Amino acid sequence: MMKSVAVCLAALLPLSLMAQTYQGMSEADMKKMMQQAQQMQACMAQIDRAKADALKERSERISKELEALCAQGKRDAAQRKAIAYGKEMADDPTAQIMRRCGEMMKGAMPQMPYMGQAKKDGKAHICD
Secondary structure, three states, X not given: OHHHHHHHHHHHHHHHHHHHHOOOOOHHHHHHHHHHHHHHHHHHOOOOHHHHHHHHHHHHHHXXXXXXXXXXXXXXXXXXXXXXXXXXXXXXXXXXXXXXXXXOOOOOOOOOOOOOOOOOOOOOOOOO
């Protein structure tokens, strides 16, 4: 529990430093961000650590399998596996809580100039 709290706080430290240098962030924005971080921390405390660790290990294993399939030129198999895993994660209760907790940080910071610039042509493939 304390380890996850420390990780969350360590992750937020760069945000506070960035807030000091980002001219678009007011003191009120910073307070809002810190409040949302505290809410996220409380939300994350609900997650069973063993289940979260198992989910992380499974995700890492799937990622390696996908990389191997892509390296072997089995793009269709990799894409099918990725889609199946995505559906599995959508139904996983631990993943649902983690997503809900993560949603709490949306809108916590003003839009940064480099955010949201990923290519969105609708033709994404797991191997690309």
